[in-house]
Amino acid sequence: MKGIILTAGKAKRLRPATNAIGKVCLPIYDKPMIFYPLSILIEFGIKDIYIVCSSKDKPIFENLFKKYNKIGTLNINLVVENKTLGTAYAFNAVKNFCQDDETILIFGDNLMIDKNLIPILNKAKNELNGATVFGKNVNNPQSFGVIEKDNLGNLISIEEKPMCPKSDLVMTGLMMFDKNAFEMIKKIKPSIRGEYEITDLVNMYIKKNKAKAEQLSPNCIWLDTGTHDSMLKASEEVKNYQKQNGIYGSVEIALYNANQISENEFEKLISCYSDDYQNILRASINENEKQV
Numbered sequence: 001m002k003g004i005i006l007t008a009g010k011a012k013r014l015r016p017a018t019n020a021i022g023k024v025c026l027p028i029y030d031k032p033m034i035f036y037p038l039s040i041l042i043e044f045g046i047k048d049i050y051i052v053c054s055s056k057d058k059p060i061f062e063n064l065f066k067k068y069n070k071i072g073t074l075n076i077n078l079v080v081e082n083k084t085l086g087t088a089y090a091f092n093a094v095k096n097f098c099q100d101d102e103t104i105l106i107f108g109d110n111l112m113i114d115k116n117l118i119p120i121l122n123k124a125k126n127e128l129n130g131a132t133v134f135g136k137n138v139n140n141p142q143s144f145g146v147i148e149k150d151n152l153g154n155l156i157s158i159e160e161k162p163m164c165p166k167s168d169l170v171m172t173g174l175m176m177f178d179k180n181a182f183e184m185i186k187k188i189k190p191s192i193r194g195e196y197e198i199t200d201l202v203n204m205y206i207k208k209n210k211a212k213a214e215q216l217s218p219n220c221i222w223l224d225t226g227t228h229d230s231m232l233k234a235s236e237e238v239k240n241y242q243k244q245n246g247i248y249g250s251v252e253i254a255l256y257n258a259n260q261i262s263e264n265e266f267e268k269l270i271s272c273y274s275d276d277y278q279n280i281l282r283a284s285i286n287e288n289e290k291q292v
Helices: 035-044 058-069 087-092 117-127 181-187 198-207 228-245 251-257 263-270 275-291
Strands: 002-006 048-053 075-080 103-107 111-113 131-137 145-149 155-160 169-177 211-215 221-223
Touching: 002 035, 002 087, 035 048, 035 103, 035 111, 035 117, 035 251, 048 058, 058 075, 087 181, 087 198, 111 228, 117 131, 117 211, 131 145, 131 155, 131 198, 145 211, 155 198, 155 211, 169 198, 181 198, 198 211, 221 228, 251 263, 251 275, 263 275
Parallel strands: 002 048, 002 103, 048 075, 131 211
Antiparallel strands: 103 169, 111 221, 131 169, 145 155, 145 169
16 A cells, blocks of 8 residues: 655645745644654555655655655655646546555645554555545534445545535545546546545545445544644644643654664654754653553
8 A cells, every 4th residue: 555645735825824835844833744644654554655745845845854765664755746736636646656556645734643543544454445535523514525424334425515414524634545546536527616626536436335434533633724723723732632642743753653663763863853852752652662
């Protein structure tokens, strides 16, 4: 299975901040936003990760990730999307690299904090037979793509921002696809807003009765980063969580937990940080090892 992170959106609501730098490079508390989805894929065991980005952000990513590509078995690849025509269009940008593999797709601005997430991902991977969409129960489902599923988890429908939601389970920016996705995506037409929607790909799987909905834990913290206020709130959530549980979203910790690097390699990677932050990272690893 290969991992894909979509990051090339315009993020107009976050301007002027995103006039200077791409949205996923902006900080959420103590680390760049993209570290959160990246660390999920790494800890899940994905070694080949493709980041779909803009040409403006490519050199920033190259500098940000170069030390990780030189250690362990992680292989981070940057794919420039020249046109931003929707999530399905961006997904299709990695076709030449991923078309023979199952894929796990995550939006670069999706922040999920949940210590039980990896077992859920492993279960979904083992049972993958088409497409799997990961959903979260929320209080305001009318603001999202609402998931309708049966008692066996089969996906019945996804309805975008309905006035009368059929459930409180909504689609997150995390999903898995089998090897047929890139062939099926050729049939997608632009939506009413002129974009190629990833939900249209999911709907194709629904018609084939090959779409599942996997429900994330009630304890999963799913953070919004669409506005300046929500980003500030997300930083506060991460800060509060880390006070109680240790660092979350660290690439170094994810590599260590996935057994991709040794303790010595871990120390080498974190040596560029302040002494205080290094100690916090070490303490987080020690706490994780106690819980295992």
